[in-house]
Amino acid sequence: MNKIAQIFQTLDYGPAPEGPDQANAWLDSHGRKFGHFIDGKWTKPGKTFASDNPANGDKLADITEGTAEDVNAAVKAARAAFKPWSALSGYERGKYLYAIARAIQKHSRLFAVLETMDNGKPIRESRDVDIPLVARHFYHHTGWAQHLSREFPDAVPYGVCGQIIPWNFPLLMLAWKIAPALAAGNTVILKPAEFTSLTALLFAEICERIGLPKGVVNIVTGQGETGQAIVSHEGIDKIAFTGSTEVGKAIRAATAGTGKGLSLELGGKSPYIVFEDADIDSAIEGLVDAIWFNQGQVCCAGSRLLVQESIETRFIAKLKTRMASLRVGDPLDKSIDIGALVAPVQVERIRDLMKRGVAEGAVVYEADGPVPAKGCFLKPALVTNVSPANTLVAEEIFGPVLVAMSFRTPEEAVALANNTKYGLAATIWSENINLALDIAPKIKAGVVWINGTNNFDAAVGFGGYKESGFGREGGREGMSAYLKPAWEKELKAAPAAKPAPAKAENPLDSGHLDQTAKMYIGGKQSRPDSAYNRAVLDPKGQTIGEVGEGNRKDIRNAVEAARAALSWSTTAAHTRAQVLYFLAENLDYRRDEFAARIKAQTGEDGANEVALSVERLFAFAGWADKYDGAVHNPPLRAVAAAMVEPLGVMGIVAPPSRPLLGSIALIAPALAMGNTVVLVPSAQSPLSITDLYQVIETSDVPNGVINIVTGDSVTLARTLAEHDGVDAMWFAGSAEASAIVEKASITNLKQTWTSRGLYYDLADRRFEGDYFLSKATQVKNVWIPYGA
Ligand code: NDP
Numbered sequence: 005m006n007k008i009a010q011i012f013q014t015l016d017y018g019p020a021p022e023g024p025d026q027a028n029a030w031l032d033s034h035g036r037k038f039g040h041f042i043d044g045k046w047t048k049p050g051k052t053f054a055s056d057n058p059a060n061g062d063k064l065a066d067i068t069e070g071t072a073e074d075v076n077a078a079v080k081a082a083r084a085a086f087k088p089w090s091a092l093s094g095y096e097r098g099k100y101l102y103a104i105a106r107a108i109q110k111h112s113r114l115f116a117v118l119e120t121m122d123n124g125k126p127i128r129e130s131r132d133v134d135i136p137l138v139a140r141h142f143y144h145h146t147g148w149a150q151h152l153s154r155e156f157p158d159a160v161p162y163g164v165c166g167q168i169i170p171w172n173f174p175l176l177m178l179a180w181k182i183a184p185a186l187a188a189g190n191t192v193i194l195k196p197a198e199f200t201s202l203t204a205l206l207f208a209e210i211c212e213r214i215g216l217p218k219g220v221v222n223i224v225t226g227q228g229e230t231g232q233a234i235v236s237h238e239g240i241d242k243i244a245f246t247g248s249t250e251v252g253k254a255i256r257a258a259t260a261g262t263g264k265g266l267s268l269e270l271g272g273k274s275p276y277i278v279f280e281d282a283d284i285d286s287a288i289e290g291l292v293d294a295i296w297f298n299q300g301q302v303c304c305a306g307s308r309l310l311v312q313e314s315i316e317t318r319f320i321a322k323l324k325t326r327m328a329s330l331r332v333g334d335p336l337d338k339s340i341d342i343g344a345l346v347a348p349v350q351v352e353r354i355r356d357l358m359k360r361g362v363a364e365g366a367v368v369y370e371a372d373g374p375v376p377a378k379g380c381f382l383k384p385a386l387v388t389n390v391s392p393a394n395t396l397v398a399e400e401i402f403g404p405v406l407v408a409m410s411f412r413t414p415e416e417a418v419a420l421a422n423n424t425k426y427g428l429a430a431t432i433w434s435e436n437i438n439l440a441l442d443i444a445p446k447i448k449a450g451v452v453w454i455n456g457t458n459n460f461d462a463a464v465g466f467g468g469y470k471e472s473g474f475g476r477e478g479g480r481e482g483m484s485a486y487l488k489p490a491w492e493k494e495l496k497a498a499p500a501a502k503p504a505p506a507k508a509e510n511p512l513d514s515g516h517l518d519q520t521a522k523m524y525i526g527g528k529q530s531r532p533d534s535a536y537n538r539a540v541l542d543p544k545g546q547t548i549g550e551v552g553e554g555n556r557k558d559i560r561n562a563v564e565a566a567r568a569a570l571s572w573s574t575t576a577a578h579t580r581a582q583v584l585y586f587l588a589e590n591l592d593y594r595r596d597e598f599a600a601r602i603k604a605q606t607g608e609d610g611a612n613e614v615a616l617s618v619e620r621l622f623a624f625a626g627w628a629d630k631y632d633g634a635v636h637n638p639p640l641r642a643v644a645a646a647m648v649e650p651l652g653v654m655g656i657v658a659p660p661s662r663p664l665l666g667s668i669a670l671i672a673p674a675l676a677m678g679n680t681v682v683l684v685p686s687a688q689s690p691l692s693i694t695d696l697y698q699v700i701e702t703s704d705v706p707n708g709v710i711n712i713v714t715g716d717s718v719t720l721a722r723t724l725a726e727h728d729g730v731d732a733m734w735f736a737g738s739a740e741a742s743a744i745v746e747k748a749s750i751t752n753l754k755q756t757w758t759s760r761g762l763y764y765d766l767a768d769r770r771f772e773g774d775y776f777l778s779k780a781t782q783v784k785n786v787w788i789p790y791g792a
Contacts, residue, residue, distance in 0.1 A: 017331065017339045019334075019337055019339075020337055020338040020339050021334065021336050021337050021338070022116075022117055022120070022127045022131075022336045022337075022338055023117070024117055024121060024336060026113065026114045026117060027114060027117040027118040027121055030114060030118065030206065031064060031065055031118075031202075034065070034205075036063075036064070036065040036066065037049045037052065037065065037066045038065060038066070038067055038068060038201070038205050038225065039068050040068055040070060040074055040078070040222070040223060040224045040225060041205065041208035041209075041211075041212070041221070041222060041223040042074070042077050042078045042081050042219075042222045042223075042224065043077070043078075043080075043081035043084075043085075043218050043219045043222065044081075044211075044212065044216075044217070044218025044219060045218070047068070047074070047077075049066065049068045050068045050069065050071065050074070051068065051069045051071075052066035052067055052068050052069065053066070053067055053069055053198065053227070054066055054067075055067050055122060055199070055200075055201060055202060056347075057121050057122065057124070058123070058124040058199075058344040058345060058346055058347055058348075058379060058380040059121075059124050059334060059335050059336075059343065059344040059376075059379045059380070059381075060378060060379050061378065061379065064121060064122060064202065065202060067198075067201045067205075067225045068225055068226070069225070069226050069227065069230065070195065070224040070225055070226030070230035070233070071226075071230075071233075072233045074224050074226075074230075075193065075224055075230065075233040075234055075237055076237070076239075078193040078222035078224050079164060079193060079237055079239040079240060080239070081218065081219035081222055082164040082191040082192065082193055082219055082220075082222055083163075083164055083191075083239055084219055085191045085217060085218065085219030085220045086161075086163055086164060086190070086191045088217065089186075089189060089190075089191055089217060089219075089220050090160075090161050090189035090190070092189075094149045094150040094151065094152045094153060094187075095149070095150045097149040097186065097187060097189065098145075098146040098147065098148075098149035098150040098187070099146075100186070100214065100216050100217075100220075101142050101143075101145050101146040101149055101183060101186060101187060102142070102143070102146040103214040103215075104142045104210060104211070104214060104216070105139050105140075105142035105143045105146065107210045107213065107214055108135065108138055108139045108142065108207075108210065109139045111206075111210070112131070112135045112136070112139070113131070114206070115130075115135050115138070115175060115203055115206060116130040116131040116134070116135045117130075117336070118202050118203055118206060119134060119135070119174060119175055119200075119202075119203050120335045120336055120343070121202075121335075121336070122174065122199075122200050122201075122202040122203065123171060123172075123174060123199070123200050123346055124299070124335050124343045124344030124345060124346055124379075124380060125298050125299070125335060125343050126335050126337075126340045126341065126342070126343040127335060127336050127337070127338055127340075128338055128339075128340070128341075129297065129298060129343075133297075134173060134175060134176045135175065137176055137179070137460060137461075137462070138175050138176055138178075138179040140461070140462050140639075141176075141179040141180060141183045141462040141478075142179060142183050143462075144183070144462035144463055144478075145183035145184055145186070145187040145462070145483075146187070148184065148187040148188075148483050149186070149187035149188075152187065152188065152189075152483075155480070155483075156483065156484065156487055158489055158490050158491070159188075159484070159487035159488065159489060159490060160189075160487065160488060160489075160490045161185075161188045161189035161190040161486060161487060161488075162188075162190055162241040162242040162265050162486060162487070162488055163190060163191075163241035163242070164190065164191055164192070164193065164239060164240050164241050164242075165181075165185045165190045165191070165192045165193070165240070165241065165242045165243070165244060165265075165486065166192075166193050166195075166234040166235065166237065166240040166242070166243045166244070167181040167182070167185070167192055167193070167194040167195070167243075167244045167245075168194075168195050168231045168234060168235070168243070168244075168245045168246070168247065168255075169181060169194065169195070169196055169197060169245075169246050169247070170197050170246050170247045170248075171196075171197035171198075171199040171200040171301075171346050171347075172298060172301040172302060172303070172346070172402075173298070173302075174196055174197065174200035174201075174202075174203050174204060175203040175204070175207065177246050178194060178196065178203070178204050178207060180246075180466075180477045180478065180482075181194060181244050181246075181477070182194060182207075182221060183462075184477070184478075184482050184483050184485070184486050185244070185486050186220065186221070187483065187486075188483060188486035188487050190241075190242070190486055191219060191220045191221070191222075192220070192221055192222065193222045193223075193224055193234060193240070194221070194222070194223050194224070195223075195224050195225065195226060195230055195231050195234055196223065196225060197247075198225075198226065198227045198228075199346050199347050200346065201223075201225045204223050204225075205223060205225070207221075207223070208221065208223045228251075231251075232258075235255050235258050235259065236258055238262075240264065241264060241265060242264055242265030242266070242267075242486070243255060243259055243264055243265070243266050243267075244266075244267045244475070244485070245266075245267070245268050245269070246268075246269040246270075246303070247270065248270065248271055248400075249270040249271045249400075249425075249426075249471050249472070249473075249753070252268045252270040252271075252473055252753065253750045253753065255268065256268065256746070256747075256749070256750045256753065257747055257750050259746075260743050260746035260747040260749075261739065261740075261742060261743025261744075261746055261747070261760070263760055265485075265488065266475070267467075267473070267474065267475025267476075267477075267485045268473035268474055268475060268753070269303065269466070269467055269468065269472075269473050269475070269477060270303070270426075270428075270468060270471065270472050270473040270753075271303055271400040271402075271426055271428070271471070271472060272303050272304050272305070272307075272400060272426045272427075272428030272429060272468065272472050273307055273308055273397075273398070273399070273400050273424045273426045274294075274304050274305060274306050274307060274308065274426070274428055274429040274430055274431070274449065275306070275308045275310050275420070275421035275424075275430050275431070275447070276290075276291060276294050276295070276306030276307075276308060276309050276310065276430075276431045276433075276457070277310045277311075277411075277417050277421060277430065277431065277432050277433065277443070278291075278309070278310070278311045278312065278315070278319060278433045278434075279312050279414075279417075279432075279433060279434040279436070279439060280312040280314045280315045281434055281435045281436050281439075282315075282433035282434050282435060282455075283433070283435060283455070284315065284318070284319060284322060285322075286433070286455065287319075287433040288319070288322050288323055288326050289326075290306075290431065290433065290455075290456060290457045291306065291309065291323065291406070291457075292326060292330070292341075293457050293458050294306025294307075294431060294457040294458060295307055295309075295384075295404065295405075295406045296330060296341065296342055296384050296404050297458055299342055299343060299344070299345050299382070299403060299404050300401065300402065300403045300404040300405060300406075301345065301346060301350070301402050301403065302458070303400075303428055303472075304428045304429035304451065304458065304466075305402075305458075306406075306429075306430075306431045306457055306458075307400075307401060307405070307406060307407065308397065308406075308407055308409070308421075308424075309406055309407065309408040309409070310409055310410070310411050310417055310420050310421060311408065311409075311410050311411075312410065312411060312412070312417070313410045313411065313412050316410045320386075320388070320408065323386065324369060324371065324386065327369075327370075327371040327384050327386065328371040328372065328373060330342055330371070330373070330384050331373070332373065332374070332375045332376070332381055332382075332383060332384070333374070333375075333376055333381075334376065342381075342384060342404060343381075344379050344380040344381055345380040345381070345382060345403060346380065347380060348380055350380070350402070350403065351380045351381075351382060351403075353402075353403075354382060354401055354402070354403035354405065355382075357395060357396065357399060357401050357403075357405075358385070358387075358396070358405065360395045360396075361387060361390070361394055361395045361396035361407075364390075364393075364394050364395060364396075365389060365390070365391070365394065366387045366388070366389055366390045366394055366396055366407075367387070367388050367389040368385055368386070368387050369385065369386040369387075369388070370383040370384070370385050370386075371383065371384065382403060382404055383404070384404045384406075385404060385405045385406065386406050386408060387405060387406065387407040387408065388407075388408050390407055390408075390409060392409070392420065392423050394407070397409070398424070400426070414439065414442070414443060417443065418443060418446045418447065421447050422446075422447065422448050424470075425470060425471040425752070426468065426470060426471055426472045427448045427449045427450065427468050427469030427470035427471070427472045428449060428450060428451065428467075428468040428469075428472035428473075429449050429450065429451040429452070429453070429468075430444075430447045430449040430451070430452045430453070431452070431453045431454075431456075431457045432444060432447075432452065432453070432454050432455070433454075433455055434454075434455070435455075437454075440454045440455070441454075441786075441788075444784075444786045445574075445647065445649070445784070445786075448469045448470060449468070449469055449472075449784065450465075450466065450467045450468045450469050450472065450476070450782065450783070450784055450785070451466060451467075451784070451785050451786075451787070452784060452785070452786045452787070453787045454786065454787060454788050454789065455789055456642065456787060456789050459638065459640065459642065459644075459787050460478075461478065461636070461638035461639065461640075461644070462478050462479070463478065463479050463636050463637070463638060463644075464478055464479050464636045464638055464644040464646070464785050464787075465477065465478050465479040465480070465481040465482055465646060465783050465785055466478050466482075466785070467481075469782060469784075470731075470752065470753070471752060471753045473753065474753070474755045474782070476783060479636065479646070480634070481646075481783050484778070489770075489775065491770065495762040495763060495764065496762065496763050497761055497762060497763065498659070498661075498738075498759065498761055498762060498763040498764075499661070499763070501660040501687075501688065501737075501738070519549075519550075520537050520549075520550040520551065520552065521549065521550065521551045521552070521690070521691065521694030521695075521714065522552055522694075523552050523554060523558055523562070523711075523712060523713050523714065524694075524697050524700070524710070524711060524712040525558070525561050525562045525565050525711050525712075525713070526561070526562075526564075526565030526568070526569075526707050526708045526711065527565075527701070527705075527706075527707025527708060528707075529697060530558075530561070531552065532552030532553055532554055532555070532558055532714075532715075533554075533555055533557035533558050533561075534552075534553050534554075534555045534557075534558075536552070536553040537550040537551065537552055537553060538550065538551055538552075538553045538687075538714070538715065538716075540605065540688075540689065540690060540691055541688075542604055542605065542607070543606065543607035548604055548605065548691070549691050551690045551691070551694055551714040551715075552714055552715065553714075553715045553716070554684070554713035554714055554715030554716075554720055555715070555719075555723075556723050558713045558715075559682065559713055559720060559723045559724055559727065560727070562682040562711035562712075562713050563653060563655075563682055563711075563724075563727050563729040563730055564729070565707070565708040565711050566653040566680040566681065566682050566708055566709075566711050566729075567652075567653055567680070567729055568708050569680045569706055569707065569708030569709045570652065570653070570680055571706075572675075572678055572679075572680050572706060572709045573649070573650045573652070573678035573679070573680075574678070575678070575706075577628045577629035577632075577678075578628075578629055580625075580628045580629075580675065580676060580678065581625040581626070581628035581629055581676070582625075582704075583625075583675075583703060583704050583705055583706075584621050584622075584624055584625035584628065584672065584675060584676060585621070585622065585625040586703040586704055587621050587699060587700065587703040587705065588618045588619075588621035588622050588625065589703075590699045590702050590703050591614070591617065591618050591621065591696075591699050592614075592618045594699065595611070595614045595615070595618070597695070598610065598614045598617075598664060598692060598695065599611040599613070599614050601663075601691055601692050601695055602614070602663055602664060602689075602692055604691075605663055605688070605689035605691055605692065606661075606663065606689055610664070613662055613663075613664055613665050613767075614664060616665050616767050617664045617665045617668040617669075620665065620668050620669050620672050620772065621668060621672050623672070623772045623773075624672035624673050624675070624676040624772075624777075625672075625676065627673070627676050627773070627777060628676040628677070631648060631676075631677065631774065631777045631781070632648050633645060633646040633647045633648045633783065634646045636785070638787075640789075641789055641790055641791045642787050642788060642789040642790065643787075643788050643790070644785045644786065644787045644788070645785070645786045645788060646783050646784075646785050647783065647784045647785075647786060648677070648781045648782075648783055649678070649781060649782055649783070649784050650674075650677045650678035650679040650780065650781060650782075651679055651731045651732040651755060651780060651781065651782055652679060652680075652731030652732070653679065653680050653681075653682065653729060653730050653731050653732075654674045654679045654680070654681050654682070654730070654731065654732045654733070654734065654780065655681075655682050655684075655721070655724030655725065655727070655730045655732070655733045655734070655735075656670045656671055656674060656681055656682070656683050656684070656733075656734045657683075657684040657717050657720065657721040657724070657733075657734065657735045657736060657737065657745075658670060658683065658684065658685050658686050658693075658717075658736060659686065659736035659737065659759065659764070659766070660686050660687060660688050660689070660717070660737070661686070662686075662766060662767070663685070663686050663688075663689035663690070663691070663692035663693070664692040664693070664696075665766055665767060666685075666686055666736065666766060667683055667685050667686070667692075667693050669766040669767075669771055669776075670683075670734055670736070670766075670776070671683055671710065673776035673777050673779075673780050674734075674776075674780045675709065675710070676777070676780075677777060677780040677781050679731075679732070679780055680708060680709050680710075680711075681709070681710050681711065682711045682712075682713060682724060682730070683710065683711065683712050683713070684712075684713055684714070684715065684717055684720045684721065684724070685712065685714060686717075687714075687715070687716055687717045690714045693712055693714075694712070694714065696712075697712070717735075717737055717741070718737065718738075718741045718744065721733070721735050721737070721741060721744070721745050722744055722745065722748050725744075725745045725746075725748035725749045725751075725754070725756070726748045726751055727751075728751055728752045730752075730754060731752075731754055731755070732754050732755040732756070732757075732779075732780075733745055733749055733754050733755070733756045733757075734756070734757045734758075734779070735756070735757070735758045735759065736758075736759040736764065737758075737759065737761070738761045739760045739761035740761075742758035742759065742760040742761065743760075745758055746758060755779070755782075757776075757779050
């Protein structure tokens with residue numbers, strides 16, 4: 005039988021290798037030894053480490069280990085370049101981005117082959133996914149550069165950005181970071197991952213060739229220590245990081261109190277939910293892309309299959325059949341499905357995790373089929389017989405390992421899906437659009453794909469909830485992550501807070517006061533757990549009242565009440581607006597009384613502050629049904645609905661000054677967007693807020709939506725920041741205390757806003773809009789395909 009007839013009979017694949025010659029020629033042209041790209045020039049190689057091809061172990065090149073001096077030099081170059089670069093018109097900057105996009109398209113084959121050789125991913129993916137998306141990103145941001153001043157009129161770039169990326173999508177992560185940073189007018193120092201620096205170095209050469217002004221892009225190679233040197237460098241204004249949650253937390257701690265901007269795109273354990281009415285064959289194909297794309301080394305990999313019990317047996321059987329046809333092998337072969345993992349250490353890590361999972365009762369299925377004897381290859385694996393606590397269900401494996409569990413009802417699917425510390429992405433398969441669109445908002449994740457998976461586009465934001473990080477990459481949200489308000493640099497130091505009143509020497513001295521204001525928790529006034537009170541003094545030092553001294557237990561109770569009230573987030577925006585209007589109206593009725601209380605505490609005329617507070621409540625009532633999302637049109641038959649969602653429970657610590665407005669200006673945007681709140685009012689002048697209880701009670705505010713704990717701001721702020729039930733934290737106070745709050749927030753990586761000792765004049769109308777609204781919300785992109 006001749007060969008073609010033979011092939012028709014076996015339907016076997018022949019080899020279809022992509023040639024490595026171009027990539028090898030490029031490496032040879034650099035003597036296979038690289039320094040850094042700093043200030044538009046190549047440095048001499050220093051102490052180097054090897055970059056290997058994980059498919060065969062061959063050394064590809066020697067890469068320089070970046071030192072603190074190298075980082076210094078790069079920061080210096082980026083700083084010098086910042087002024088002229090940010091002064092260019094958006095159109096001029098856009099033209100450079102356009103030139104980069106064109107050059108990447110022109111050399112796409114070289115980029116794709118080099119990426120595959122360095123990373124081990126199948127050429128099919130680097131050629132058809134990574135590199136086209138890289139070009140798309142630079143094209144998309146060409147437009148943002150030009151339209152920046154129109155779309156973000158009061159914003160300025162951060163300055164010098166330090167960007168640290170992982171090895172799973174080396175060039176794509178570079179594009180996601182560099183394109184928006186440059187479009188916004190920043191300059192950058194980027195550190196690629198130690199395993200995969202080569203396409204970043206090729207990119208540097210593209211920057212050189214298209215004539216990008218020197219110092220605008222600096223590439224410093226190295227390992228974790230080089231990354232640390234970037235994170236801790238004082239000359240860097242913003243850090244953007246993608247990688248593990250563990251390192252993300254270390255970076256959050258290292259940047260606490262520095263005022264550096266920060267965005268973190270971290271790990272995931274994304275659910276892949278298949279309902280019984282799904283198109284099963286499509287769901288199986290989707291699953292192959294969800295978990296075996298890039299060998300499962302994908303932060304948003306659909307690594308937790310949740311399948312409805314009624315179809316579980318059939319689905320798993322079909323999946324096993326499909327797994328048997330996945331081809332593992334040479335990543336440069338165009339008909340390979342699964343290539344090499346990035347490095348031997350990752351293979352070992354995955355094997356260790358699998359051993360742990362099996363010891364805990366997991367059953368592992370691997371299809372028969374050849375795997376190359378040499379190189380970092382693993383077979384695709386399916387893990388069953390697991391409980392939610394199994395290591396393989398809880399941990400991000402970052403390999404070709406799928407864990408499967410079943411559910412009975414949609415409610416159970418949501419509960420299982422959300423039973424993770426992560427919240428990056430989720431996939432829902434159902435032919436019932438009503439069901440799918442009902443489930444999507446209930447999943448705590450930054451991206452939800454319906455009847456599809458792993459869709460990405462430059463116009464659609466990507467990023468996580470919970471411990472998957474904060475900040476978005478792509479689209480409008482991604483642009484705003486590289487911009488800050490122009491007025492921020494004019495902020496002055498806040499006046500020092502009045503010292504805390506000296507404790508009464510004789511506790512009986514305060515006995516003449518007939519009433520101590522209580523806490524307000526779950527819609528009820530409650531005594532402080534400690535049974536201690538603190539005196540409230542007038543400007544002359546006379547005691548004018550007492551409030552409870554809140555402690556850890558009060559905060560715990562308040563957080564519990566706030567969590568129990570989270571249905572506020574799904575209350576119609578119109579209804580939330582009505583409640584805020586009603587609060588404003590009821591406060592206005594009692595304006596004289598509130599004004600007098602402000603005067604008693606601060607000595608200042610309170611009428612204006614009350615009027616401003618009423619106006620602010622009106623303003624955010626007005627925003628409740630207007631600050632909403634967008635519908636994006638990515639280049640495929642789908643829309644992506646960018647939904648603006650609340651963060652959850654917010655801890656808000658008001659500034660010492662402006663006893664009423666200081667709290668109202670912060671809680672109003674949080675409430676308008678559907679968050680519930682634990683508020684710590686001004687420690688010095690809390691009576692304006694303890695007086696508010698009756699106003700709250702008469703304004704239809706559901707119990708638990710606003711909870712108030714009085715006491716020492718810093719102590720209570722720290723407790724709130726440490727609490728895992730708090731999703732976000734706003735703190736107005738000193739620089740030292742702001743650092744404490746930011747550091748304490750790493751427990752569950754809550755989002756923070758702190759005033760860092762600066763004076764935010766909350767009476768200013770600039771705080772009446774999206775400044776706080778954007779900080780009280782996160783965007784979830786729901787991808788919805790269309791077409792029969
Ligand atoms: P890391 O988070 O350690 O690495 C990401 C980047 O940060 C790399 O450039 C790394 O440098 C750098 N880095 C490491 N330590 C520090 C530090 N202390 N300060 C600043 N930068 C630092 O991921 P790994 O590569 O070590 O992978 C480990 C695990 O993390 C994976 O198995 C996977 O589970 C997860 N991961 C998740 C990713 C995601 O997107 N969700 C991406 C990558 C990994 P270098 O590589 O040179 O050490």
